[in-house]
Amino acid sequence: xxxxxxxxxxxxxxxxxxxxxxxxxxxxxxxxxxxxxxxxxxxxxxxxxxxxxxxxxxxxxxxxxxxxxxxxxxxxxxxxxxxxxxxxxxxxxxxxxxxxxxxxxxxxxxxxxxxxxxxxxxxx
Numbered sequence: 001x002x003x004x005x006x007x008x009x010x011x012x013x014x015x016x017x018x019x020x021x022x023x024x025x026x027x028x029x030x031x032x033x034x035x036x037x038x039x040x041x042x043x044x045x046x047x048x049x050x051x052x053x054x055x056x057x058x059x060x061x062x063x064x065x066x067x068x069x070x071x072x073x074x075x076x077x078x079x080x081x082x083x084x085x086x087x088x089x090x091x092x093x094x095x096x097x098x099x100x101x102x103x104x105x106x107x108x109x110x111x112x113x114x115x116x117x118x119x120x121x122x123x124x
Contacts, residue, residue: 019054026051041104047097048116052090059083 010018026049030042063080066072072080102112113120 016054016058019057023051023054041101044097044101044104048094048101048118050090050094052087056083056086060087 010021013021027046030045030049060080060083063072063076063083066076067080098112098118099109102109105112107115110120
């Protein structure tokens, strides 16, 4: 299958399926790289590229939209807080893995992120 055919097929996917495909491609790429990397680096790269599961991201987005529309009930608010905590924990674990990998490679965290093509998040 050519790249163009793959892109056309991807255009037909739902947002959730497209996110899942993207996640699986990132995991595949990391696995291919792991065959030439030391085991510890390979495990860190898998954790870095793991991302937020699509079902968690979807649930979080739905609740955020309800919060912005001011239609969130108390139970949903508690769920939103729990999902936020889970997403924050995944982000913290990813950052920890990035820091460990940077230390292993003896480079700065910013240099490693640039090498891996990871954008830093700006909250400004």
